[in-house]
Amino acid sequence: xxxxxxxxTRYLFSEPQSRLVQMLRLTPSDTVDQTVLSWRIDVDCDVxxxxxxxxxxxxxxxxxxxxxxxxxxxxxxxxxxxxxSNGVVRGSHEPLPEGxxxxxxxxxxxxxxxxxxxxxxxxxxxxxxxxxxxxxxxLAKRFPGVSDLPDSGVPAAQAFAASRPSSRDxxxxxxxxxxxxxxxxxxxxxxxxxxxxxxxxxxxxxxxxADLGWVGFDPSTGISPDEQYVRVAVGVDASGAAPIAGSRxxxxxxxxxxxxxxxxxxxxx
Numbered sequence: 133x134x135x136x137x138x139x140x141t142r143y144l145f146s147e148p149q150s151r152l153v154q155m156l157r158l159t160p161s162d163t164v165d166q167t168v169l170s171w172r173i174d175v176d177c178d179v180x181x182x183x184x185x186x187x188x189x190x191x192x193x194x195x196x197x198x199x200x201x202x203x204x205x206x207x208x209x210x211x212x213x214x215x216x217s218n219g220v221v222r223g224s225h226e227p228l229p230e231g232x233x234x235x236x237x238x239x240x241x242x243x244x245x246x247x248x249x250x251x252x253x254x255x256x257x258x259x260x261x262x263x264x265x266x267x268x269x270x271l272a273k274r275f276p277g278v279s280d281l282p283d284s285g286v287p288a289a290q291a292f293a294a295s296r297p298s299s300r301d302x303x304x305x306x307x308x309x310x311x312x313x314x315x316x317x318x319x320x321x322x323x324x325x326x327x328x329x330x331x332x333x334x335x336x337x338x339x340x341x342a343d344l345g346w347v348g349f350d351p352s353t354g355i356s357p358d359e360q361y362v363r364v365a366v367g368v369d370a371s372g373a374a375p376i377a378g379s380r381x382x383x384x385x386x387x388x389x390x391x392x393x394x395x396x397x398x399x400x401x
Contacts, residue, residue: 219356272354
């Protein structure tokens with residue numbers, strides 16, 4: 133499937149900023165089942181951009197801007213060719229051992245209630261892949277129709293206790309539950325094509341399965357990612373895979389506007 137992505141992010145500051153430093157995790161990498169045909173990042177003011185690869189193997193672009201700056205708009209546009217892989221991640225750059233993703237962070241610590249909910253799926257008998265699929269479906273059933281809302285910074289345990297978590301929250305809940313039963317798991321940020329084309333950045337999870345490697349699970353839908361997904365970055369939690377993160381030097385507040393379109397152009401072999 134050929135997907136066209138256009139992602140606009142605009143920051144507005146209540147007072148001019150002296151300096152901005154941002155890390156952009158906005159560029160997908162090639163894998164066996166994902167080929168980046170074209171990709172570019174544009175900024176509406178004078179900035180310096182430096183491409184790099186972080187410790188998790190994600191492509192990142194460092195953005196440096198000198199003020200005064202009262203707003204900045206970042207536009208990402210490109211096309212990606214995807215194929216069906218049943219959720220198995222093949223050919224990704226993996227500089228770190230899977231055991232690192234057993235590490236719990238403040239945002240992925242499982243509460244007693246979360247672990248108890250995960251136990252029937254993850255603590256039972258059967259192949260690990262089947263148990264993870266059960267866990268994925270259990271979360272989709274408990275939290276139906278979740279939305280792609282901006283990351284609120286809420287820990288998984290708090291999101292589990294809420295009635296309306298976001299797709300990012302439910303992905304972190306999946307990660308927290310898997311790690312509670314000694315399964316390496318990580319958070320994934322990227323894009324998903326949906327009806328209408330207009331959407332927001334999406335979050336899902338990956339878990340390590342012996343003899344298969346990393347396998348994707350989207351607990352907001354109860355399925356594994358298919359050819360409608362574009363995988364961009366991974367991290368130990370949502371903060372570590374955020375599309376844009378950084379700092380600013382200046383007073384006042386900020387507002388963020390996001391406009392994202394993921395459109396299907398056709399199926400290419």
